[in-house]
Amino acid sequence: MWNSRVLKKQLAAAIFAVTTAPAMASEVTFLNWVTAEPSNKPVIEGLIAKTGVETKVLDSAWGDMQKTIFLRLRTKQPLDVSQLQARWLPTLANMPNLVDFNDLYGQEYLESVIPAEVLEAGRINGKQLGLPWNTGSISLVANRNMLETSGITEAPVTVEQFVEALRKVKAAYPQSTPYALMTKSNGLITADFQTWLWAHGGLIFDQDGKVVVNSAETVATLKFLKSLVDEGLVSLDVDRGAARRMFGQESSAFYFDAPVARGFARDFSGKGAEYDKHVYPIKTPVLEAGMTHRAMEWGHLLVLFNGKAAQVDGKLSKEAPAVKFIEELAMNPEIQLDYFTKAGAIPGSKEARADSVITSDQYIVDWNNSLGVPRRDQLSSMRNSANFIAAVGEEVQAVILGQKSAEEAAKEMEVRIQRLVK
Secondary structure, three states: OHHHHHHHHHHHHHHHHHHHOOOOOOOEEEEEOHHHOOOOHHHHHHHHHHHOOOEEEEEOOHHHHHHHHHHHHHOOOOOOEEEEEHHHHHHHOOOOOEOOHHHHHOHHHHHHHOOHHHHHHHEEOOEEOOEEEEEEEEEEEEEHHHHHHOOOOOOOOEHHHHHHHHHHHHHHOOOOOOEOOOOOOHHHHHHHHHHHHHHOOOOOEOOOOOEOOOOHHHHHHHHHHHHHHHOOOOOOOOOHHHHHHHHHOOOOOEEEEOOOHHHHHHHHHOOHHHHHHHEEEEOOOEOOOOOOOOOEEEEEEEEEEOOHHHEEOOEEOOOOHHHHHHHHHHHOHHHHHHHHHHHOOEOOOHHHHOOHHHHOOHHHHHHHHOOOOOEOOOOOOOOOHHHHHHHHHHHHHHHHOOOOOHHHHHHHHHHHHHHHHO
16 A cells, blocks of 8 residues: 555656656757767767766768758758867858847857867858867978978968078988978868968958958969979878878878877877877968967867757746756866867867966867968868869969969969859
8 A cells, every 4th residue: 555655656756747847858969970980989979978967879981971960850850969160160050940049148158168269160141050079170290300300490470480490401301302292182182281381371262151261371382382393302102191101100290180180290200199299289470570370270169059959838938948058068178078088189278278288288278279361261161162172272272383373273262162152
């Protein structure tokens, strides 16, 4: 009898709790590509467990992520939170029900938690459509040992100083390729080209989306790259894998890479963590001192879809499980530092970035200082980006191979891009 009464009371309490609790989904559906990678899966599963949010994890290969997102949305399969590469955001910004985090938290609050320059990777037209999950950039990495051997005591600030540094490296290491310009594919060379274009004060598209690549700045950038080829300061047929190997084996002193550069230098040098002191991220030199230094945005975002898991009583709410899930991953310093410790992912929140685990790591301090004001890859963020990349990459290649003048290539580059945007 006693057990029966207790059971009835428990059942009544459970019914009361269900009928009086705010209406919301109990499970968050999270799509990502990191758990599809066997080496990273345990790390991410551990982070997800720490959020305390009931989560259904869906994974996809990195190359299939955009297709998978659109398929789930089109077929109305559950999707509450997704991981995105930062450069994909412009092409995915019009996805249905994508939440502006400014509507949830307010821009002022977000910038009090995450630096404005870090948040920029998730902003489109004033909307905060993504929160940084891990951050970084494609920055210029210098080999400090090669610089010191070449008599270079300070990182170059201007393009002219950079060229002088390359010449000194070449004198000290005659068989070297001082700068591993990535010439092997259009996708690689357009990333290097854009970064140097920004250094010269130019753009492919202006802030209104107008094509402005046929400019004096583009011509100067192309002539700069051609001069490096002519002087033997760069080599043809180099990809990122080769650049990483050349850097670690001290046959290149500079190249552009993401924060994973340190790990590759450890491997290719054969010296492990002992080689860390030589891996030195620096600001991309600019045409004239005083100009804004630029790196290329790189990082992973978390985006939120306004469905049941993002709502309480039918309204978008900070108390909803999907919002709490993102908040824990993107703003909880304990979880972010765990991610950094286990996988080297640089955190986005101010509190985590100020932790001694980060500030005592000189490489990460240098990397954060290398950013300047990052810019998004203007080509990879376009729809049918491969066509835009080909249009620019082929013209850059034509110049460095001596097939076209810089002026001809800049003009043709703009014509080809104009055709694609129509």
